[in-house]
Amino acid sequence: MSLHLQNIDHIVNGVPHISGIDLALEPGSFNVLLGRTLAGKTTLMRLMAGLEPPTRGKIIMDGKDVTNVSVRKRNVSMVYQQFINYPSLTVYDNIASPLNLAKHPKSDIEKRVGEIAEMLHIEHLLNRYPQELSGGQQQRTAMGRALIKDADVILFDEPLVNLDYKLREELRDELRELFKARNCIAVYATTEPNEALALGGNTAVLHEGRLLQYGPTEQVYREPNGRFSAKMFSEPPINIVPGRLTDTEITFDQTLHFPCDEKLKRLEPGDYDFGVRASHLTLQPQQPDDLALDVHVDVAEISGSETFLHVHHERFPLVLHLAGIHQFSVNEPLKVYFPTHQLYAFDKQGHTVHIPARQGGAAHG
Amino acid sequence: MSYQLENTQRGEKYNTIYSKVTPAQRRNRSARSRLRSRLLLGLYLALMILPIYWLINMSLQTNSEILGSMTLWPQNLTFDNYIGIFTNSSWYMGYVNSILYVAMNMLITICVALPAAYAFSRYTFIGDKHLFFWLLTNLMAPPAVFLLPYFQLYYSVGLFDTHIAVALAHCLFNIPLAIWILEGFMSSVPKEIDETAYIDGYSFPRFFVKIFIPMIRSGIGVTLFFLFMFSWVELLLARTLTATDAQPIGMIMTRTSTASGIDWGTLAAAGVLTIIPGILVVYFVRNHIAKGFALGRT
Numbered sequence: 001m002s003l004h005l006q007n008i009d010h011i012v013n014g015v016p017h018i019s020g021i022d023l024a025l026e027p028g029s030f031n032v033l034l035g036r037t038l039a040g041k042t043t044l045m046r047l048m049a050g051l052e053p054p055t056r057g058k059i060i061m062d063g064k065d066v067t068n069v070s071v072r073k074r075n076v077s078m079v080y081q082q083f084i085n086y087p088s089l090t091v092y093d094n095i096a097s098p099l100n101l102a103k104h105p106k107s108d109i110e111k112r113v114g115e116i117a118e119m120l121h122i123e124h125l126l127n128r129y130p131q132e133l134s135g136g137q138q139q140r141t142a143m144g145r146a147l148i149k150d151a152d153v154i155l156f157d158e159p160l161v162n163l164d165y166k167l168r169e170e171l172r173d174e175l176r177e178l179f180k181a182r183n184c185i186a187v188y189a190t191t192e193p194n195e196a197l198a199l200g201g202n203t204a205v206l207h208e209g210r211l212l213q214y215g216p217t218e219q220v221y222r223e224p225n226g227r228f229s230a231k232m233f234s235e236p237p238i239n240i241v242p243g244r245l246t247d248t249e250i251t252f253d254q255t256l257h258f259p260c261d262e263k264l265k266r267l268e269p270g271d272y273d274f275g276v277r278a279s280h281l282t283l284q285p286q287q288p289d290d291l292a293l294d295v296h297v298d299v300a301e302i303s304g305s306e307t308f309l310h311v312h313h314e315r316f317p318l319v320l321h322l323a324g325i326h327q328f329s330v331n332e333p334l335k336v337y338f339p340t341h342q343l344y345a346f347d348k349q350g351h352t353v354h355i356p357a358r359q360g361g362a363a364h365g
Numbered sequence: 366m367s368y369q370l371e372n373t374q375r376g377e378k379y380n381t382i383y384s385k386v387t388p389a390q391r392r393n394r395s396a397r398s399r400l401r402s403r404l405l406l407g408l409y410l411a412l413m414i415l416p417i418y419w420l421i422n423m424s425l426q427t428n429s430e431i432l433g434s435m436t437l438w439p440q441n442l443t444f445d446n447y448i449g450i451f452t453n454s455s456w457y458m459g460y461v462n463s464i465l466y467v468a469m470n471m472l473i474t475i476c477v478a479l480p481a482a483y484a485f486s487r488y489t490f491i492g493d494k495h496l497f498f499w500l501l502t503n504l505m506a507p508p509a510v511f512l513l514p515y516f517q518l519y520y521s522v523g524l525f526d527t528h529i530a531v532a533l534a535h536c537l538f539n540i541p542l543a544i545w546i547l548e549g550f551m552s553s554v555p556k557e558i559d560e561t562a563y564i565d566g567y568s569f570p571r572f573f574v575k576i577f578i579p580m581i582r583s584g585i586g587v588t589l590f591f592l593f594m595f596s597w598v599e600l601l602l603a604r605t606l607t608a609t610d611a612q613p614i615g616m617i618m619t620r621t622s623t624a625s626g627i628d629w630g631t632l633a634a635a636g637v638l639t640i641i642p643g644i645l646v647v648y649f650v651r652n653h654i655a656k657g658f659a660l661g662r663t
Contacts, residue, residue, distance in 0.1 A: 082555060089576075
């Protein structure tokens with residue numbers, strides 16, 4: 001079962017929500033739709049499900065044109081961001097409802113519900129009603145209902161957003177396991193780059209209704225095809241510093257000169273935007289050729305066991321991603337270092353023109 | 366200004382007094398204030414309930430006692446008034462008629478209003494907002510306006526003096542009200558539930574009956590309460606559109622005033638019996654009525 005979206009446009013009240021998306025999803029693949037709010041993730045999912053027909057373009061499922069086929073006739077399932085269950089039915093009946101409607105034999109339904117419930121760790125809650133459950137349990141019920149039928153396409157629209165951090169990690173890991181054995185297309189929408197990286201599979205980066213990049217998640221992360229893609233797919237976002245490249249050196253902000261990497265030399269001299277990953281910036285020099293910058297602290301943001309340190313150089317701001325919890329006072333002068341061979345370069349149209357060479361696994365961040 | 370000043374002065378005085386009182390005294394004080402609020406509420410309740418009590422009191426007395434002296438409770442307790450109503454078919458048929466057309470009206474109204482409210486809450490179509498508001502304007506005209514056209518129309522099509530005639534006439538006011546209340550309740554159900562049901566493979570009728578209606582159960586209950594209340598107490602249309610076969614109880618009650626005087630006891634007993642269905646209905650929806658008065662919007 002493959003799903004092919006061909007040149008999809010979707011316009012609502014004159015406002016384009018999706019413009020010119022062309023996307024082919026392989027059978028058995030796990031796909032992440034990554035983008036900020038209003039990027040068109042939900043709309044795209046609704047089009048895939050058949051809840052709305054696209055304004056233009058075709059949706060091909062397994063070679064068949066299903067563009068105008070109603071959602072009831074497509075074999076899809078969907079999990080929403082809100083916990084959507086049927087409040088008048090028990091958890092058992094909620095999960096069993098797709099099979100009941102498909103008139104499966106009773107014994108078969110019982111067995112399948114038991115399996116699914118066990119997988120989702122809600123087997124002890126089957127006789128309860130959804131309102132009596134916690135948020136995580138409610139969402140597990142909704143997932144159970146989506147997983148029980150052998151859907152060709154399973155859509156998850158930010159299913160874990162309304163759950164607490166711990167539960168989110170737990171469910172995310174389970175989700176990955178659940179899909180290993182299945183031969184269906186899974187589509188998972190998220191706003192968080194880290195979630196996309198944790199889920200793996202393929203990632204499609206969306207921005208304002210356009211598809212920026214689609215490919216294996218690792219590759220999209222390492223080799224963003226443009227500035228937007230790179231910004232979207234890193235948390236904290238990649239630092240973009242405007243600069244100028246000459247035959248031998250790079251100039252940041254007209255004042256900061258340093259010799260450029262061998263590989264960068266094949267680029268045409270001129271103005272570029274340089275990208276520096278937040279995780280590549282450090283407080284201690286890692287290598288002798290690391291460039292030192294004098295900066296002042298704006299704010300230190302502590303997230304889990306990591307610190308996002310916002311600093312500013314004379315003309316441009318930078319974000320550092322540090323492991324561990326660090327305390328800084330505002331306006332504290334600091335020296336930060338960054339490896340000049342780890343620079344990304346984007347041309348003025350925002351396309352990637354240079355990707356730094358990988359360094360034995362250390363580049364992940 | 367002077368009021369404010371006085372107030373702060375008093376406040377300070379209170380504070381100084383307060384700081385000197387022992388906990389026991391304070392407890393005493395709060396107990397006294399609680400007692401006072403209870404007394405006030407009790408007085409309010411007594412005033413509210415007094416007319417109803419008087420009605421019940423009268424219904425258990427003989428006419429001579431009612432007219433003779435003022436008694437706070439029946440001196441010679443009698444159930445003759447009630448027995449009279451329940452044994453005389455011309456009396457109890459009044460209740461049967463009223464209940465029949467009220468029930469018909471409730472059934473017709475709910476059957477029409479449920480799909481209509483669903484359409485208003487789920488779909489956008491040309492003029493939907495105007496149409497929705499126009500429904501409410503139906504409630505703005507007094508029923509008397511529609512009296513003559515209804516009478517004339519029903520007479521010419523042979524609906525005059527039937528239960529369905531009254532039920533249909535009441536629909537004019539009840540359907541818009543029901544649509545407004547139900548739309549509010551339906552709009553508080555997320556649209557994603559509908560979509561999930563379609564994805565799961567529910568057909569629309571099955572989804573509507575099995576999933577959707579149970580979700581707005583309390584809304585339907587409240588709506589039925591409002592329909593009942595309107596139709597049960599409305600007398601003008603019901604009286605004019607019926608003659609003998611479908612006469613409402615309200616009309617029959619006017620029969621107690623005859624040339625030989627008014628039959629107070631029977632009238633009071635009939636009044637008590639008229640209140641009872643209303644009390645029952647209120648009891649069932651008591652927890653949801655407030656939301657109903659807000660037309661289902663919280």
